[in-house]
Amino acid sequence: MIRLRCAPGPEATTEVWIGARLGAELRRGVEQLGAGRPVVALVDPAVPATDHGLIAPDWRRIELAGGEATKSFTTLESVLRQLAAWHLDRRTVLVVIGGGTLGDLGGLAASLFLRGVDSVQVPTTLLAMLDSSVGGKTALNLPEGKNLVGTFWPPRLMVADVALCSTLPTEHLRSGLAEAIKMGLGFDPRLFALLEREPARILAGDPLLLEEVVTMAVRDKIAVVEADPLETRGQRRCLNLGHTLGHALEAHSGYTLLHGHAVAQGLHFALEVGVARGAMAMDEAARAHRLLEAYGFARAPLPGPEPLLEYFSRDKKMQDGALQFVVPTGIGSCESAAIRPAELTKQLVAG
Numbered sequence: 001m002i003r004l005r006c007a008p009g010p011e012a013t014t015e016v017w018i019g020a021r022l023g024a025e026l027r028r029g030v031e032q033l034g035a036g037r038p039v040v041a042l043v044d045p046a047v048p049a050t051d052h053g054l055i056a057p058d059w060r061r062i063e064l065a066g067g068e069a070t071k072s073f074t075t076l077e078s079v080l081r082q083l084a085a086w087h088l089d090r091r092t093v094l095v096v097i098g099g100g101t102l103g104d105l106g107g108l109a110a111s112l113f114l115r116g117v118d119s120v121q122v123p124t125t126l127l128a129m130l131d132s133s134v135g136g137k138t139a140l141n142l143p144e145g146k147n148l149v150g151t152f153w154p155p156r157l158m159v160a161d162v163a164l165c166s167t168l169p170t171e172h173l174r175s176g177l178a179e180a181i182k183m184g185l186g187f188d189p190r191l192f193a194l195l196e197r198e199p200a201r202i203l204a205g206d207p208l209l210l211e212e213v214v215t216m217a218v219r220d221k222i223a224v225v226e227a228d229p230l231e232t233r234g235q236r237r238c239l240n241l242g243h244t245l246g247h248a249l250e251a252h253s254g255y256t257l258l259h260g261h262a263v264a265q266g267l268h269f270a271l272e273v274g275v276a277r278g279a280m281a282m283d284e285a286a287r288a289h290r291l292l293e294a295y296g297f298a299r300a301p302l303p304g305p306e307p308l309l310e311y312f313s314r315d316k317k318m319q320d321g322a323l324q325f326v327v328p329t330g331i332g333s334c335e336s337a338a339i340r341p342a343e344l345t346k347q348l349v350a351g
């Protein structure tokens with residue numbers, strides 16, 4: 001088992017454990033947070049949590065189906081009311097066992113119940129292991145847009161058990177791999193090279209390789225989060241590489257397109273913008289396009305520029321008529337640049 005630590009501030013340290021078949025370690029880790037504390041597992045029924053030994057017999061249990069619809073005030077209220085009905089106190093530990101949607105909603109519930117109780121994240125999708133469970137962002141969606149409500153509430157412990165990926169539908173595994181490609185392209189040439197070397201075994205879910213991919217991506221994300229815990233200094237914005245177009249495509253599809261699949265298209269586009277601006281060398285961009293293709297993400301035709309421009313203009317990160325768009329500048333590096341939506345539209349039409 002690999003142990004890392006994410007410590008963006010003295011009050012906000014998350015222990016991070018990565019490995020395969022970590023049920024016993026998880027139960028022990030929760031126990032170590034303090035003897036006799038009430039523990040509630042918030043668990044996605046799609047996850048064979050009991051088979052993997054993720055839940056101790058004396059823990060209370062709330063089942064909540066994963067999926068975007070779960071990130072709502074209605075489910076938040078139902079979770080909070082169940083915790084209240086059990087008369088739990090502030091020593092309660094909420095162990096969230098599910099993908100990124102449960103992680104976001106469960107983290108938010110933990111941050112609000114009795115003004116905040118400890119949480120433990122047990123991500124069960126690759127995307128949640130290497131991305132959403134690190135960094136402490138919690139969220140729910142509004143009809144007006146995704147992730148518009150949330151808090152920063154880092155879990156005390158995050159346990160990424162890659163054995164859980166064995167039941168994950170391939171499309172969801174690939175969705176997580178798109179985020180791994182993002183981390184490799186934007187931050188980590190070694191991760192990029194690993195993904196380049198082993199697409200077949202990684203796509204087949206080889207646990208040793210998945211463990212390596214998760215470890216590298218989480219390490220990279222920790223470095224970014226520690227440099228910019230609350231996304232005020234700009235570094236953390238770079239995690240949005242591929243996400244400007246990605247979010248627009250997701251919204252345009254009515255959220256039927258999986259997040260990572262949309263991000264993969266966003267990466268193709270960001271590479272094109274990088275080359276057009278002279279920030280990215282053509283041969284390196286070609287290498288990155290090829291890597292995306294190796295994971296089944298061929299460049300897809302995009303919807304016409306008008307609806308996308310509309311989504312770009314709604315971007316949360318828009319300032320003075322320009323977007324903060326993340327441009328790759330090489331294999332393993334990227335920078336945030338202020339770009340007017342019109343420049344992106346031109347590129348959309350050209351691409």
Ligand SMILES: NC(=O)c1ccc[n+]([C@@H]2O[C@H](COP(=O)([O-])OP(=O)(O)OC[C@H]3O[C@@H](n4cnc5c(N)ncnc54)[C@H](O)[C@@H]3O)[C@@H](O)[C@H]2O)c1
Pocket residue numbers: 044046047048065066067068071098099100101102104124125127128131132133134135136137138139147164165167168169172175259
């Ligand atoms: N907080 C952050 O920093 C952050 C970062 C990135 C993404 N996110 C959020 O993460 C969410 C996406 O997460 P996701 O892709 O994990 O989606 P998800 O939680 O919907 O999980 C995907 C699907 O897989 C199922 N599932 C989960 N684990 C399984 C397993 N082990 N075996 C079989 N099926 C399983 C779920 O029931 C669901 O149907 C989005 O809402 C996004 O906004 C948050």
Ligand SMILES: [Zn+2]
Pocket residue numbers: 131179243259263
């Ligand atoms: Zn993402």
